[in-house]
Amino acid sequence: MKPDDPLLKILACPLDKGPLHLVAPDGPAQEEVLYNPRLHRRYPIVDGIPQLLPSSGEQVTDDEHEHLMKRTAS
Template sequence: MDADDPLLRILACPLDKGPLTLLSEQNILYNPRLQLSYPIVDGIPQLLPSSGSRVTEDDHATYLRAAAE
């Protein structure tokens, strides 16, 4: 999945229904509001609520910096 993929405009977090940020280096979709990451496996986003992983404060800061670049 790449940043220009039109699918990114319609994908949403299954919990708060808000937009997700693609972090291609980490191969995840990230929800900074809930600090949850969702894996992308073989190009397919895993967006079940149980697939979300809570991230640490350090990872959250790293992901925010990566998203701003």
């Protein structure tokens, strides 16, 4: 998924219905994720498909939140 992908403008967090941020991989072993900074939840992108079920999201720690915000592409 690219930062200018029009799909990013319509994707929303399944919990608070707010916008999500695309987070670029931090290394070759990592995948892109969609991130909700308001709830500190990240959602995986598997084979280019965002996994936006509430159960797919993972809560992140405050330290990981700071790290993800530095990597935010949008």
